[in-house]
Each structure stands twice: as structure tokens, then as C-alpha cells.
Amino acid sequence: MAYTKASMIDAICEKVGLPKRESIDIVEQIFEMMKDSLEKGKNLKISGFGSFIVRDKRSRKGRNPQTGEAMEITARRVITFKPSQVLREALNEGFEE
CATH class of the missing domain: 4.10.520.10 (IHF-like DNA-binding proteins)
Known part of the structure; x- marks a missing residue:
């Protein structure tokens, strides 16, 4: 089974203790920054x-x-x-x- 973006968000919630909304924002922002860099x-x-x-x-x-x-x-x-x-x-x- 693949490790998905949703799995990453859940792991951040558990390991770091951040609320789910914050974890979603962090993961989304990281992927957006990676995507922007590669697109350039x-x-x-x-x-x-x-x-x-x-x-x-x-x-x-x-x-x-x-x-x-x-x-x-x-x-x-x-x-x-x-x-x-x-x-x-x-x-x-x-x-x-």
C-alpha cells in the first residue's frame, strides 16, 4: 500500500501534535513549493x-x-x-x- 498525502498529514498530527488543519496547510505548502521549483x-x-x-x-x-x-x-x-x-x-x- 502506498504512503499517501493523507497518511503524511495524519502522521504529522500524531508525531508533532499539530491540529489537522495546520498539518494539512503545512503539507500542502511544502508540495506547492516543490512543484513551483520544478515547474521553473x-x-x-x-x-x-x-x-x-x-x-x-x-x-x-x-x-x-x-x-x-x-x-x-x-x-x-x-x-x-x-x-x-x-x-x-x-x-x-x-x-x-
Whole structure:
């Protein structure tokens, strides 16, 4: 099951002891600031967590998988995430296949 925005709000209420309305405002404001930064093409680095990196992709030739028809895929921006070393180590701590 995914950890959702609602889950984050509930966790802030519990752990910090803030009222739900304040917790909602804080989470919404954080996501709004992150979104604004990324929309402006700025990378976002959260120490101990990772980096959201805005990359420009050039237009390229592709194919429609259903029809096989050749088509132009337009240039666009994408966001990639690179976890920090701290997060990678925590994720793999005690992990065995």
C-alpha cells in the first residue's frame, strides 16, 4: 500500500501534535513549493532523501505500438529522482534476496 498525502498529514498530527488543519496547510505548502521549483526548471535537493532532477528531452522519432505507424515524439521535460546515499543505504540495510 502506498504512503499517501493523507497518511503524511495524519502522521504529522500524531508525531508533532499539530491540529489537522495546520498539518494539512503545512503539507500542502511544502508540495506547492516543490512543484513551483520544478515547474521553473530548478532541481530540488532534499538532504538525506534525494534529488528531483528536471531534464529536457529532445524530440525523437517513435512508433505507435498498436498500428506501427511512425510518429514524432515532441520535446518535453521530465523529472527523475536520484535517492541519496543515506536513503539507498537505509533501503538496503538488512535486505536479503
